Amino acid sequence: MARSPETFIAPEADRADGCPHPRGVYDLVGHEDAEKQFSALFESDQLHHAWMINGASGIGKATLAYRMIRRVLGGVPQTEGRLDVPESDPVAQRIQSLGHGDFLLIRRPYDDKTKKLRAEIPVTEARRIRDFFSRKPSEGGWRVCLIDSIDEMNRNAANAVLKTLEEPPEKALIILLTKAPGRLLPTIRSRCMDLPLRPVPDAELRAWLANNTTGEKVDIEAAIRLAKGAPGKALSLVRNADMVLRPLGNFIAGFPRTNPRQAHTISDMLSLQKAALSYGLFWDSLLDILHAQAVYAATGEWESAFQPIALERSPDAWMDIHAELVNLRQAQAGLNMGKKPVLLHALSQVGS
Incomplete structure (x- = not known):
């Protein structure tokens, strides 16, 4: 039986099966220094227009990125110097539902003809970035684009992004996620503030898994060993x-x-x-x-x-x-x- 178009929900390229989408994750495991660095620059009005968050799969790149996005678009953090905007914040809710006019998410699109996710991000998606920043802000403040991930862009799409990075508009923030920064165009890397994420210590990861899963202790220990400090991967392994x-x-x-x-x-x-x-x-x-x-x-x-x-x-x-x-x-x-x-x-x- 064919799926009803009213009930079918297309898969999301930036979400791991069995795990919550990073848009709906509000707790960050580790990476406190990276968060403080970004927060300090934002609060002092010295924020660079492009950030490249790099690290292994599941380490928390997208989770940190959404914390950054919520703060820049007007969310109110609970702790001074941090990016812990709560889920109850109206800005956070609109970002989570992809209903904020000043936020653009670029990821591999779903192909209605093949009924599969595209293998890469095409240039047509990258051109949406230029169109997005050519418009005035919906709410008079910042505009933010997240690319998850730049690794999945083909060469034409990457070149299209480069043009925006070279001539950024005022109060524009572009966040690029990558697990292989060395493979990116040198001209893209040179225009971004590099923010590498380090492995989360085992003790911190163990405590977080114990509080966020019902997994058996032996499974948690095996996941910690195999995840190499990446919370998202550890969670996927336990689940x-x-x-x-x-x-x-x-x-x-x-x-x-x-x-x-x-x-x-x-x-x-x-x-x-x-x-x-x-x-x-x-x-x-x-x-x-x-x-x-x-x-x-x-x-x-x-x-x-x-x-x-x-x-x-x-x-x-x-x-x-x-x-x-x-x-x-x-x-x-x-x-x-x-x-x-x-x-x-x-x-x-x-x-x-």
Whole structure:
């Protein structure tokens, strides 16, 4: 049965499945110095027109960006020198509903023809930025554009953004999110205030997860090890523990014996369309463990989740497996190869 156009809600490219959208997240875990830096410049009327927030996936880039946006567009913070505008603030509510006239969000659009999110941000989206800033502010103050993320823009779109960065209008703020700043055009990087976000300490992350999830302690500890200081990723791992953490932990614990049936079960489960997020998290976690295994083989120190794989190999051998699986994952995504056979082959390579 076809979906009713009145009830269908298109997926959002800037929202991780199973997690709240950053627009609706009001608590920031870590990054206090970054927030204070921005707040001080804003309060002293010295705010730069373009900011590039960079850091790993799930570290809090978008959460911090929305705190910045709420404050700049007139939200009232609860704490002096911070950006903690509450959800009850009228400005925050309009931003959360995408109903504020002076806020523009640029992200990968949904394609009504293919019924999928576009693979990149096209130049037509980037041109909306120029049109947005050519108009007068709806409320007489600042205008803010968030690009989530600049990594997903094609070259023509990035060049269109550059033109706005070179000639910014008065009281205009552009926030770019990126996890790979080194890949951006040097001319874009040079025109932005760089704001790198550092990993959140384990103790802080542990306390936050304990208060914001109902996950079991063993799952929380595994998520902390694999997330590398990224709260969003840790939260996704805990919420997907039955699809990622527990199957992977059982797979690792089974060595030195191999269990082809277990590998098939994992591949079947994660190849389902509804398991797209879990599939990516599983791959991330598997690669992290293989890298940690190479370090363990060289130093005897284990720095990942679960326990070392009970197989004797040299550090170079583990790194070769890691490199092979990185290439395999990239090929699967680029060539649209079947998820099940690719993941099944990857799991077999670990024990071969």
